[in-house]
Amino acid sequence: MQPEPADLQTLYERLRESEEKYRRLVENAADIIYRTDGEGRFIYVNPVGLRSFGYTEAEFMGRHYLELIHPSFRNKARQFYATQFFNGQFTSYLEFPAVTKDGHEFWLGQNVQPLMEEGQIIGFQAVARDITDRVHAEEAMRRSEEEVRKLNAELEQRVRERTAQLENANHELEAFSYSVSHDLRAPLLTINGFTQFLAMHLGDKLDDEAKRLLSIIRSNTQTMQNLISALLMLSKTNKKELEMTAIDMQQLARETYEDIVTAEAKERIVIDIPPMPEAVGDKLLLRQVWTNLLSNAIKFTLAQDERTIRLGGRSEEHRNIYFVKDSGAGFDMKDAGKLFGVFSRLHTDEQFEGTGIGLSIVRRAIHRHHGEVWAEGELGKGATFSFALPHTPQPLHT
């Protein structure tokens, strides 16, 4: 049935309205929309497209689509769209650098569909969006990742160099302690030897003053001997490989005390060594810790009227804490920071003898167990030295 002319008129009117609606949609779209003929020459572009590329409509129409693509990318784009053309792919997406009329480069992400008529491709239509910001952001990201890689490589190089320096320093330290033990002790033996020989064999011919002078020489060589031994012990504490085992701290502390206390001192001191939590650590180093703390406690307690030493230990969440508390000479808390330094002493030789190295050995040994050591005290009222050992120790090797 033929439609009536009036109906036809209405139909045209509706068609025109519908076309107008879609045209407005396309022309006001934020994306670039264009269409080419079968050879790829533009037959339509929306205003966003013209603005983006900087052409007038007259200049734009008839231009080949490859002219809008950056020369460096044209071959790739041609191959990409040829593939779509020959395979009859319904839709494709490509990101590429585009160029404006005045040569400015920007990035597009573009969807392309072929336009079909009676089974033949008669052209293409495309929707493209400016993705320059995203591409630049990605490039910046790549660059910063590259930078991070470079920094990492530099850092690793620096770590290698530092490690080499450290190894060097360690070798020097080893050579130093070797030389200390050999070269510094040799003259000591000579001094001690001849002094003793004099005392032994000329004993009757020496007057009291000569004997007194000889004994000063001897006691000073003894002091120097102690210093050398302590320095060597400090260097050994630094470089010894740790052998971690479970240790009965009560037993170790008792054994150590029995080893170092003189019979006379033992008579005069009241000591309490209760059960303590088991420690995980290097037995030799921890024995050294007890040795130094206990001999300090003995030394500073003997001069007092009240002579008690109390040991103890308790377990906390991640660590065990052990302490040696004495009723000795004590110290002023403002001096607490000086206690653990090498050659750092709070007393003169006439007050208390010492090398000034013992507590730095303690600190080093505990630090090598990733532990902590600290002291509390009051002048004339005794001191408490405590150390903490982690439950799951990770030994330091340097």
Next chain:
Amino acid sequence: MSDQPVNILLVEDNPHHAELAMKALKMHNLAENFVWVKTGEDAVDFILCRGEFATRTIANAPKVVLLDLKLPKKSGLDVLREIRADERTKDIPVVMLTTSREQKDIVEGHNLGLNGYVVKPDDFEKFAEAIRNVGYYWLVLNQQPKTA
């Protein structure tokens, strides 16, 4: 040097230590037939009867060698190595004198067939005691019956 029998050969570069060792041996009547050389080179020449000591015979080997570990140029361990490498002298008792307790030296010495070592104490009485023990053991207790 003439071909005298030798009880103790002391190899010691420090003349004062050598004198202390000699005094210690004298105190215990062990200083008879005592020879002192200062360098590792002289020690090897003496024991292998070479160079300055070419007139000596190997059969008159020292009964014990007291060998200082730290010697200039040829070290105590070098001397020990050379003595042990020669079939004729490999069984001569050698006791190392050292001022240190450096484990690696002592271990290496034992690997080379060291018979013992003395850490030189800083104290003369202890030193004299250690020297006496070494001399007494190797000169008096350890007399082997001659088989050849």
